[in-house]
Amino acid sequence: MISRRPSIFIYTHRADPDFLREVQAGIEEENVTSEVFEKEEADADLLAYDACEASMMGSGIGISGENVALQMRGRKPKESVCNIHMPTFSACRIIGSNSARVLKKQCLRDLE
Amino acid sequence: MSIVAGVDIGNSTTEVCIGEYVQGKPVRFLSGSSVMTTGTKGTLANIHGILAALKEAMGRIGRDVSGIDLIRLNEAAPVIGDTAMETLTETIITDSSMIGHNPSTPAGAGQAAGELLSFDRLGRGLPGTPYIVFVSGDHGYEEVAERINETAGRLDVVGMILQADEAVLVENRLARKIPIVDEVKRIDRIPDGKMAAIEVALPGQFIRMLSNPYGIATLLHLNADETRTVTPIAKSLIGNRSAVVIRTPNGDIRENVLPAGEIYLDAEHPVRISLDEGADKIMKAVSDAGKIRDVTGQADTNVGNMLNRIRKSMSEVSGETDADIHITDILAVDTLAPVLISGALAGETCLEKAVGIAAMVRTQQLPMRQIAAKLSDVLHTQTAVAGVEAVMASLGALTTPGTALPLAILDMGGGSTDAAIIREDGSVSMTHQAGAGELVSMLIQTELGLDNRYMAEQIKRYPLAKVESLFHMRMENGEMYFVQESIDPRFYGRVVLLTESGLVRVEKDVPMERIREIRREAKKKVFLTNALRALRSVAPDHNLRRISNVVLVGGSAADFEIPEMLMEEFAGYGIVCGRGNIRGTEGPRNAVATGLVLSYGGENR
Structure with a gap:
C-alpha cells in the first residue's frame, strides 16, 4: 500500500512568488499541507483543473503569472470556483484557505 | 353579468x-x-x-x-397586533475583560497565565516574568515568529493573542509550542501590563479552565470575592475552543439582573403576575382572567417598558392617544437571546433569558x-x-x-390567530388571539441572533438542507439528494434553505439540526398554544371535545409543518383537523x- 500525507497540489506556470506564498500561507493556516509543481500549461483555469484531478483532496489551485484559480473536483475545466487576475494578498489567503476547507468539508469563505 | x-x-x-x-x-x-x-x-x-x-x-x-x-x-376586526422582546438578565462586563470566541484555527493547546505585553514593546519585557504577547494585524507571521524566537532564553512567552488569522502560521514557526488565539478584532483594547490567562482546547474539545470560575481563580490567583465576580465570564465562555480572560482589578464586572416586573391584567378576574414566573404561568393567568379589558406592566421594569412600547407604536398606527389603546390579549413566550457583551474584544455574545410578547390591541375602528x-x-x-x-x-x-356545517375554522395569519365556529343556523362565535406568524419570525430571529427579520421569515418558511458535496445535499429529514450538475460552490458546506427559486444560504454558522429545532419550537410555542386557547374560547362550553372538525386557513396554514403539528395535537382531543383548500384550488389562502x-x-x- 502506498500512503503519503495528503496535500493540495498547486500547479504553477511562472507564478508570481508573492501570490504563491500567500496562497500557501492560507493552506497552512488551515493545518493542511501543499505541494507546488511547475507546468508548461499557461492557463490558470486548466492548471487548477489538472491539479484538482491529480490530487485526492477534491480541490486544486492553478497560478499562472498573476492569475490565481481554484477548482473543485467534478466541475468542468473552464468553470473554476474562482479565477482572479492580480488578486489581493488577502484574496490569495482566502483562495488557499478555501482549497483546504474543501477537503475539511467546511463552507468556503467569501472573497471580499 | x-x-x-x-x-x-x-x-x-x-x-x-x-x-x-x-x-x-x-x-x-x-x-x-x-x-x-x-x-x-x-x-x-x-x-x-x-x-x-x-x-x-x-x-x-x-x-x-x-x-x-x-x-x-x-x-x-378592529384589532392590531405587535410583538416585543426583552431580555430579563443582562451580563454587563466592561473594561475589556475577556475574549472568548471560536476562531476556526487557534493554535497550540493548553493554558497559561502571564502579564500582557504588546509585541511593539517586546524589548521592555523582563526576564523571569511569564508574558502573554498580543500582536496587531500590522505584523506578519514570519516577523512575529522570528522575533519571538529571538527572545528565547531572555523572555518567558507563555501565550499569544493575534489580530490576524495567523495562529497556525506563527505556531508552526515557533521553537517553543504555546497556546495562540487569533482573529481578535479589537486588539487595540487589550491593556498592556495587566494579568491574563489564555487557554486553547485540544482538537475536538472545549476549554475547561477558563469556563470554570475556579479555573480562572487558579490561573489568575483570585480570592473568593473576585472569583464570584468572574462567574458570568466563565459562564459565557462555556463551549468555546479558545479564550482569554484579562484581569482588570478595578474592572466593573457584574451580572445585572434587571427587575423583570409584573403584568397587571385588568379583567373579569383581575390578576397580577410576575414575568419571572415564565410563559406557562403567565398564559395560565391570562386564561383564568376571563375577558381582559387592558394589560399593563409595572412601571420602570422590563415588562412595563415593553408594554408601553407596544402601546406607543399602536397609538401611532391607529392615530389614537396612548390612553385609548387597550391591550386585550397577550401571548408570552420564553426564549433565549444572544446578547452582545459590552467590553468584549471579539464580538462575543452570551445567551440570556428573554421573553417575547405578542399583544392584541383593540382600536375604535x-x-x-x-x-x-x-x-x-x-x-x-x-x-x-x-x-x-x-x-x-x-x-x-x-x-x-368535504366540509359541512357546523364548522370550526382556525385562521392563522401573520399578526393574529382567529377562531370561529359557524353553526347550522348561521350563528357564529369568534375570537381573536394575539400572536401568529410574525411572533414566530421574531423568535427565530432572536434565538439565532440574525441581523434582519427577512432571513428569519425565510427560515420559517422553507425546509433546510446541508450541501455536503457539489453533487449532493443532506435534507433536514435525513434524506440524501443527488444532483447531476454541480451545485454552485458558494453553497458548499453550507446550510441552505430549499426555496421555490433555488437555494438560499443561511449565513449564520449554526448547525442545521439546531436551526430546525429553533424553528419548530418557535412554531409550537406560538401556534399550538394559540390554537388551543382560540378553539377553547369558541367551543361549546369551552370544551374542545365538543368540536368535531377544524379547517385551517390563513397564510400560516400554508406552512409546510404547522398543520401537521396541529393535527398531531388535536388528534388527542378527537378533532378532525386539516388544511383548508379554498375553492378546491387555492389551498388554505x-x-x-x-x-x-x-x-x-x-x-x-
Whole structure:
C-alpha cells in the first residue's frame, strides 16, 4: 500500500512568488499541507483543473503569472470556483484557505 | 353579468378573489391573487397593495382592473397586533475583560497565565516574568515568529493573542509550542501590563479552565470575592475552543439582573403576575382572567417598558392617544437571546433569558371606509366594506371539498390567530388571539441572533438542507439528494434553505439540526398554544371535545409543518383537523376574499 500525507497540489506556470506564498500561507493556516509543481500549461483555469484531478483532496489551485484559480473536483475545466487576475494578498489567503476547507468539508469563505 | 372582487387585507398579505355573477346562476370563480400588504393593516398605505393584487388577479384572466364592477373589502376586526422582546438578565462586563470566541484555527493547546505585553514593546519585557504577547494585524507571521524566537532564553512567552488569522502560521514557526488565539478584532483594547490567562482546547474539545470560575481563580490567583465576580465570564465562555480572560482589578464586572416586573391584567378576574414566573404561568393567568379589558406592566421594569412600547407604536398606527389603546390579549413566550457583551474584544455574545410578547390591541375602528372611498376614487369602481372577517373566512372555508356545517375554522395569519365556529343556523362565535406568524419570525430571529427579520421569515418558511458535496445535499429529514450538475460552490458546506427559486444560504454558522429545532419550537410555542386557547374560547362550553372538525386557513396554514403539528395535537382531543383548500384550488389562502365574493350572492338572492 502506498500512503503519503495528503496535500493540495498547486500547479504553477511562472507564478508570481508573492501570490504563491500567500496562497500557501492560507493552506497552512488551515493545518493542511501543499505541494507546488511547475507546468508548461499557461492557463490558470486548466492548471487548477489538472491539479484538482491529480490530487485526492477534491480541490486544486492553478497560478499562472498573476492569475490565481481554484477548482473543485467534478466541475468542468473552464468553470473554476474562482479565477482572479492580480488578486489581493488577502484574496490569495482566502483562495488557499478555501482549497483546504474543501477537503475539511467546511463552507468556503467569501472573497471580499 | 357582473364581476365582483373580494379583497382581504391581512397583516402580512393582501388577497383578492374575482368572481363572476350571471343572473340566476351560482357564482363562477375566475381568478385570485396574493401580494404583500403595503403599510400597516387598515391604513391608507394598503391601497398600493390592493391595486397590485387586483391587477395581478385580473391580469391572469387577460383583463384590466376597469372590468371589475364591484369591490368588496373585508370589515377587518378592529384589532392590531405587535410583538416585543426583552431580555430579563443582562451580563454587563466592561473594561475589556475577556475574549472568548471560536476562531476556526487557534493554535497550540493548553493554558497559561502571564502579564500582557504588546509585541511593539517586546524589548521592555523582563526576564523571569511569564508574558502573554498580543500582536496587531500590522505584523506578519514570519516577523512575529522570528522575533519571538529571538527572545528565547531572555523572555518567558507563555501565550499569544493575534489580530490576524495567523495562529497556525506563527505556531508552526515557533521553537517553543504555546497556546495562540487569533482573529481578535479589537486588539487595540487589550491593556498592556495587566494579568491574563489564555487557554486553547485540544482538537475536538472545549476549554475547561477558563469556563470554570475556579479555573480562572487558579490561573489568575483570585480570592473568593473576585472569583464570584468572574462567574458570568466563565459562564459565557462555556463551549468555546479558545479564550482569554484579562484581569482588570478595578474592572466593573457584574451580572445585572434587571427587575423583570409584573403584568397587571385588568379583567373579569383581575390578576397580577410576575414575568419571572415564565410563559406557562403567565398564559395560565391570562386564561383564568376571563375577558381582559387592558394589560399593563409595572412601571420602570422590563415588562412595563415593553408594554408601553407596544402601546406607543399602536397609538401611532391607529392615530389614537396612548390612553385609548387597550391591550386585550397577550401571548408570552420564553426564549433565549444572544446578547452582545459590552467590553468584549471579539464580538462575543452570551445567551440570556428573554421573553417575547405578542399583544392584541383593540382600536375604535380601522379606517376601512376611508380605504374603500379612496379605492373608489382611484378606480372609479363601486367599492363597499362588507361582512365580518370571521364570517367571511368561514364562508370561504366552506368551499373546501368535504366540509359541512357546523364548522370550526382556525385562521392563522401573520399578526393574529382567529377562531370561529359557524353553526347550522348561521350563528357564529369568534375570537381573536394575539400572536401568529410574525411572533414566530421574531423568535427565530432572536434565538439565532440574525441581523434582519427577512432571513428569519425565510427560515420559517422553507425546509433546510446541508450541501455536503457539489453533487449532493443532506435534507433536514435525513434524506440524501443527488444532483447531476454541480451545485454552485458558494453553497458548499453550507446550510441552505430549499426555496421555490433555488437555494438560499443561511449565513449564520449554526448547525442545521439546531436551526430546525429553533424553528419548530418557535412554531409550537406560538401556534399550538394559540390554537388551543382560540378553539377553547369558541367551543361549546369551552370544551374542545365538543368540536368535531377544524379547517385551517390563513397564510400560516400554508406552512409546510404547522398543520401537521396541529393535527398531531388535536388528534388527542378527537378533532378532525386539516388544511383548508379554498375553492378546491387555492389551498388554505384566500378564504376571506372568497367569502366576500360568495356573500355578495347571498345578499342579492
